[in-house]
Amino acid sequence: MxxxxxxxxxxxxxxxxxxxxxxxxxxxxxxxxxxxxxxxxxxxxxxxxxxxxxxxxxxxxxxxxxxxxxxxxxxxxxxxxxxxxxxxxxxxxxxxxxxxxxxxxxxxxxxxxxxxxxxxxxxxxxxxxxxxxxxxxxxxxxxxxxxxxxxxxxxxxxxxxxxxxxxxxxxxxxxxxxxxxxxxxxxxxxxxxxxxxxxxxxxxxxxxxxxxxxxxxxxxxxxxxxxxxxGLLPTGTPPTLPPQWVPPTRPRVVVVERPVPQSSALMALPGIERDDPLWYAALVMNHVLGGGGQQSRLFNEVREKRGLAYSVSSGLRTYKRAALLLMSTGSANERIAEALQVIRAEMGRMRNDGVTEAELTDAKTYLTGALALSLDSSASIAGLLHSMQIDGLSPDHLTRRAALIAAVTLDDVRKVARHLLRDDALTTVVVGKPVGVTQEP
Missing domain, CATH: 3.30.830.10 (Metalloenzyme, LuxS/M16 peptidase-like)
Known part of the structure; x- marks a missing residue:
């Protein structure tokens, strides 16, 4: 062989x-x-x-x-x-x-x-x-x-x-x-x-x-x-990391003109640090909003109900000096403005009302089981351990993770949604020839 x-x-x-x-x-x-x-x-x-x-x-x-x-x-x-x-x-x-x-x-x-x-x-x-x-x-x-x-x-x-x-x-x-x-x-x-x-x-x-x-x-x-x-590598002093990011405090829309029939759009908000006590509440909130694939609100409202886009999603992203909540979609130039409006409406609904008991239960069940399904090789497990080390987590974190997810309450999700889903900090970028979307510097 x-x-x-x-x-x-x-x-x-x-x-x-x-x-x-x-x-x-x-x-x-x-x-x-x-x-x-x-x-x-x-x-x-x-x-x-x-x-x-x-x-x-x-x-x-x-x-x-x-x-x-x-x-x-x-x-x-x-x-x-x-x-x-x-x-x-x-x-x-x-x-x-x-x-x-x-x-x-x-x-x-x-x-x-x-x-x-x-x-x-x-x-x-x-x-x-x-x-x-x-x-x-x-x-x-x-x-x-x-x-x-x-x-x-x-x-x-x-x-x-x-x-x-x-x-x-x-x-x-x-x-x-x-x-x-x-x-x-x-x-x-x-x-x-x-x-x-x-x-x-x-x-x-x-x-x-x-x-x-x-x-x-x-x-x-x-x-x-x-x-x-x-062992032969020197000890030394690693390069100095950049300073902590200062998030924007006002909304902004950037339009990049491209001669294409469909516009690509990204929306971003200041996110949540990995060591924040509300991290798992944010994980649940994001799953319900747009991280849960076909079960998410954005997928249901943007694609299923209105057919505005083939894909739409949201996700949490963390860096050493910053954290983001990202939403992405793509739609025909004539419909991208409506797609963005629906996403903003769903942000507002989540911010004002949080999630339902059923959504909370379903999200917890998925998030608890999804990690195991992703560990399909020794390399993926090594990558998980490496990510945990980077995030400053302890080795026993995997045994506590399910309990941390289970402990998330409806009030936790409402609290983190009100903290993150702020229209006044939303940055939107659209690339294409969008109809009804204008630049807001």
Missing amino acids: KPLRALAAALAGLFVLLPAVAGAIEIREITTPLGIKAWLVEDKSTPIVALSFSFSGGTATDPAGQAGITDLMAGLLTDGAGSMDAQAFRQRQEDAAASLGFNASLDRLTGSLRVLSANRDEGFELLRLALTEPRFAPDMVNQRRAQTIASINQAAQRPGSVAGRTLMETLFAGHAYAADPDGTPAGLAAATPDLLKKRAAELLLRNGLIVSAVGDIGEAELARQIDRSF
Whole structure:
């Protein structure tokens, strides 16, 4: 059996473990001999080890004049390392049935490793090489840069992408979160191999490192492998994060003209921090409003009753220095104004009346069970542990989560709805040729 086919077969076996796994996960905290802390869920039922990790500092800390360098650097970490060029490094991953990758978000540089447990020495060695001996070869830098610039240009032609970028630029004007994580052609052009090496040295530090692991590996072996892969990194001081975002205090509508038959629209409000006591009330409220798919109010009112849009939804988004409540939809240019009006009306209804007892019960039932259904692989569980660490949650949070959701009351939802769903803080971006929607600076 080919190595990657073996990996796929092993991953498929993980599906039989769920959904009961969410309530049965035992998270162990370990500290390696070098002092690196990690979370581990040991599972010997399948021969897989999955690692999820990240470093403090993301694209929001890109140096001046180098917009996009962090994202570009992240992609290049696996484009050759040590004595291996990009092709040789990819082949070595293939031979080891390992999958290694890096990404950059606004706040963190993230990575993941999946490998068959029989090949874990090789998988962790590849991780060590990527972290400590990346090549940043000029030919690969030029190739990745060209790909990124092409992606930026393509995104500028898609109404949905334009709406997303415009919303971030509008909401976070004057803040580092306003910048496109992919960067700009000028910033990318400035990213020389030497500057990329410098950026990697600024971010790849043991201070601010978060690590989680799931799979067929014990505590002592994981500690050994973590020290092997990350132990040569310096401690250092991570880049300073941007200041806390100051939300807008007045409504705003931004219209971006595009010659398309359907307008894309995004609406945003200041959200709620992950450690807020009303977080789970906000989660319930959002589920009823637009996060619950076909069961949500927005879906029922905008699509089912009026046929104004194919899709409409809402969601909570958190960053290190900001939080948002987002709503999105798309409609024919002639009907987008009505769709936005219906969304605002539903916001008002939720703000004034909250949710019904039946909606509260249904939302709690769904939110309690949905997490288990999403944990369909060792990688997804490792990602969950990693997210919990970033959010500052304790390892026993999974055992308390159902009780926290169950404790949400009707009054809690009304309270958080009145706090969040404020017309005076609503920012709306519409991209297309909308009829009846005018810019409000």
